[in-house]
Amino acid sequence: MKQIISILARHTASFIILSILNSATLLSQYSASNQVVTLEVLELNKVIVSKQLLALESPLYYQSSSEGPVVSAQTRLVWTSNGEWRKISVASKQASRSCIVHISLQEMNGDTNTRHQLELTDASTHDFIQGLSKSAGSCGVRFSVIMRDPDGEPAHFHSVVYTVTSS
């Protein structure tokens, strides 16, 4: 009887070991293949204005002899930058001596340091919005024109350029 039990125990042990081995074999069966993927995100800075053309026209232009704001118009400046510590500068390529153009920020959306108002009297570049860092944002831009010389040229174009650069 002891012998029978011993034999049975031995066979059962073998069976269990075999079963475990088989299960392990089944579980461990697979095939794999690798691919190498190269990822890169370049720095990109995008800025646009909602209105490409703003008309600043006033009937008082020919009547008044004193300086003062005549008319204003508003556009929206929108940007995206994944760079760090960027700024948006602004410049007028065709500034006229006969008037002063004021730009002021409205409804700032985004975490930035800004100058809320500046004058475009010449072609020099002015920092406008600073501290852009890995973000997308927008703001309203209000243009005001103050006439200096009523006898000056009756109409002219300002080409205002916004540029994202390093701070």
Next chain:
Amino acid sequence: MRPLTRTLALTILLLSVGGISGAYSQLTILGGNINMTVTTGVAGGEPIAVTNATISLRYRLQNRITKITVRTSCPGQRFNLAVVATSVPQGTAAPQVTLTNGMLAVDLIVSIPRRPPNTNQTATLLYTASSTFAQGNSAELGNDVHTITYTLLDQ
């Protein structure tokens, strides 16, 4: 019978009786005729050769040094047969002789010394029959029947 004729007849008779009696007693093949059959082989190799050592050659020593030669006649021979003398009591066994149809007599036992003794000497003849698979079989080609001649003569 005239004396001349009687003398001639006596001389010839003497010579003849001497020769015949010498031939019958000086060399004897013991064992008669034999068949040797190659029955099996090795795949990828060749058929296995068979040997036969049941035949003996009995010979007597002479007054001069003698030898025994062997030759065969086997018209249309297809297979291989060789013989060598073993257990040679007097004389020296030559290397194994391949027996081929039409061969000249080849030495089998050489340097058989002069008598005495004047008793029978018996050597064993070991025959080896062989073939290759390429040589075919007897059922298709027939058997090789060798008439083998042994001669005892002066060396």
Next chain:
Amino acid sequence: MKFHFLILVPIILLFCAQMQAQTVYATRTHRVTVIVSTITLVQVSSGVVNMTISGADAVAGQDLMTLTNQSTNLLWGINSSLKKITVNTSLAAPQFTLKLLAGSSTQGTAAPQVTLSTVPADFLLNIGRSSGNCILQYTAEALASQGTGTDPHTITFTVQNQ
């Protein structure tokens, strides 16, 4: 008497000459018959061949999986003319395909690759009166879509009249 002498002297001289030459004391003959039976032998260098198709034999994207085995040889010895060797398997309904080709045969003409079935197919032709060998080139084919399994074949090589 003188005449007798004249006759006898040459005979005796001849006898003496014969005695001086190589004397043949005796000549005996007997008959030896060599018989070569019809011998037909065929054997394999090993009685067991194990072939296992596994991942190493599969090509990704290909349903057909192939494995070859050239580990064994067939040897033969035949001393009769116009023979051939046929081959068949005992397995009536194999799950997978097993093919066989005689490679590098030293004699005869190898038949085209045979897909093994229970019907004997020519394996090696024109091998009468020769001894030789060839490589047993087994090719196993299985489709992945067939799943797994085992085919136990008993392959029989038979020498037959051609």
Next chain:
Amino acid sequence: MKQNKQTSSNQESVMKKSFAVLATAVLSTMIVETTFAQATATQNVTLAVNTVYKIATSGNPGPLTITTGTAGVDALTSVNDASTTYSITQNFGNTVKVTAHLDAALVSGYILDMNLASTKGTSAGTIDISNATSGSAVDVVTNIARGADAGQIITYTFSANASAGTLASTTKVVTLTLTN
């Protein structure tokens, strides 16, 4: 007379027996001849087909470089690559699947999606594998039937947010695993 008849019968019996013995001998000779003339050799060949899993890819995709975006939108313009394929062979069953994982997860703000086409199985569609590592591989094709599926297109899509910043050229190892 009776004795004679018996003797005759015995002789007949002996004759019959002799004939039978002779016939047997002749037949035996024929069988021996046949045996000699027709030899056979046998060989046991066991052909086993084990479980097979095989997957391969055609190579590596091209660099996935994000170069543009839309002003005012944090999500940059994603890029994709569908230049590589995968092929599989398996004979296990219909529950086999392909999983995918990266050697290391992507930084937050970057997303790598992949889509594996399939004719033998069910594609999981476009799956985000950005955070799938060896311990958390994601199923990309499931219920693959036995057989082979060759040249199925792998599409990678790489997306990023501006707020995540730039990403210097980085390699990631994508492992596709065919398993049950």
